[in-house]
Amino acid sequence: MLTTLSISINQVARSRRDEVDFQNLVFGRTFSDHMLMAEFRDGQWQNVSIRPYGPLSFSPALMGLHYGQSIFEGMKAYRTIANQVVLFRPEENARRLNRSAQRMCMPELPEEIFIEGLRQLVALDKEWVPEAEGAALYLRPLMFASDEYVGLRPSENYTFLVMASPVAAYYAEPVRVKIETHYVRASPGGTGAAKTAGNYAASMHPARLAQQEGYHQLIWTDALTHQFVEEAGTMNVMFKIGGKIITAPTGDTILAGITRKSILQLARAWGYPLEERPLAVAEVIEAAQNTQLEEAFGVGTAAMISPIALIGYEGQHYPLAPLQKDSFALRAKQYLIDLCKGREADTFGWLTEV
Ligand SMILES: Cc1ncc(COP(=O)(O)O)c(C=O)c1O
Structure with a gap:
């Protein structure tokens, strides 16, 4: 995709990839080196960045925690036998995120930030996409209200994040x-x-x-x-x-x-x-x-x-x-x-x- 979107990238100095036991992955416990982040401020999405995965600091008055303006998605990237990395129907997740946003009185996210942001995040962390049959890199887009304010009204500021977690094949027991x-x-x-x-x-x-x-x-x-x-x-x-x-x-x-x-x-x-x-x-x-x-x-x-x-x-x-x-x-x-x-x-x- 040709893109006008500029994403600032702050890469980790050293990958944690080698510290992870890919034979014994527990769903949702291990996160890749980087995360995608964007901020909604002054009525628009800005500061789209890829940065090292890690803790964020917030005020105890963070609105998302109090009033539940918080939406997410769940999707996977797979490694093919030809060693390509593919996303499964990411545009569907982008649209569903925006339907969730409408219902929860949150701002829609331009599809380009979602898709291009995911592509660049997964490209950067492609060594984290497992190879084993049925295994995948689980992607968790998340958007939450980030005003620091105690009082019921829709937030004016929001944070969008995508984190990535390698997961094993899910042997669904009946x-x-x-x-x-x-x-x-x-x-x-x-x-x-x-x-x-x-x-x-x-x-x-x-x-x-x-x-x-x-x-x-x-x-x-x-x-x-x-x-x-x-x-x-x-x-x-x-x-x-x-x-x-x-x-x-x-x-x-x-x-x-x-x-x-x-x-x-x-x-x-x-x-x-x-x-x-x-x-x-x-x-x-x-x-x-x-x-x-x-x-x-x-x-x-x-x-x-x-x-x-x-x-x-x-x-x-x-x-x-x-x-x-x-x-x-x-x-x-x-x-x-x-x-x-x-x-x-x-x-x-x-x-x-x-
Ligand atoms: C309540 C609920 N229903 C259905 C689904 C299945 O949706 P999908 O196939 O997009 O993962 C999910 C998982 O996202 C869910 O949380």
């Missing part, structure tokens, strides 16, 4: 999920479609209660009736019932996942019958009882696809047969892995080379 019928993640008119900190904070207590009951994760249902399936933990959720792939439509209660969008595009391209429609819990349970529930899986950046092994609903357990290699979910997962490794041609134009 998960046990509980259909939640008391707590809610998102309600109509609320912030569920925004990737904002408070949504995750509010989900922790109910998720912990489910873990204490032996589940890995919750399936969230609609706030008003608890009769319709929405999302699974921090993933979108899909079911294959009687040959059809079914998933809830995105709206203001469901995060529009980029993995979800990609997998639906694959399903269409491969000719699977597909329905994006409200899906009743009763329909899932009935299908589980009469063996029509062929596949159930979460979809999201962290694991790509996470098969569901058991559904808990109102104290009853509904186990599912393990996914077969020719299942839609495992075919789609393999396709995405092969695409990001450069073994599949990028026919959908989903990859951006760094």
Whole structure:
């Protein structure tokens, strides 16, 4: 991309790369040498820089901490077998960040700062993109209110950051999920479609209660009736019932996942019958009882696809047969892995080379 954007770069004197055990990466614990940063001041984004990753200092009155104007993204850079580094659909993350910004009364970030900033950050830290099958450099864009002021109003200043963390392949064990019928993640008119900190904070207590009951994760249902399936933990959720792939439509209660969008595009391209429609819990349970529930899986950046092994609903357990290699979910997962490794041609134009 030709760019007019000027990014000041302050490189580390010595990389920490050699101190990291790439065979034993723990998700989200290790950060690369650099981070991208930009500031919103006087009504515009400025001071776009790449600098050594490290602590920032703030006043205790930082507005983002008090009132939760804080949004983020999650995405990955992969190393192909030809040793190129690619980003998966970064323009989708840029757009979603800006939809989150609108909802949270925060300034939009020009797409060029997002994409070009990421490209330059990943190019500088490309030795941090792991090589192993399924491993990646996880990228975490973050924007937060940086006024130092205690009083409720939208902040006037904001900070945008991107940090990068090498992660191992996510061996998604088939998960046990509980259909939640008391707590809610998102309600109509609320912030569920925004990737904002408070949504995750509010989900922790109910998720912990489910873990204490032996589940890995919750399936969230609609706030008003608890009769319709929405999302699974921090993933979108899909079911294959009687040959059809079914998933809830995105709206203001469901995060529009980029993995979800990609997998639906694959399903269409491969000719699977597909329905994006409200899906009743009763329909899932009935299908589980009469063996029509062929596949159930979460979809999201962290694991790509996470098969569901058991559904808990109102104290009853509904186990599912393990996914077969020719299942839609495992075919789609393999396709995405092969695409990001450069073994599949990028026919959908989903990859951006760094
Ligand atoms: C609530 C929620 N739903 C769905 C997703 C999946 O989105 P994506 O596929 O873009 O990672 C995520 C993860 O970002 C999430 O946090």
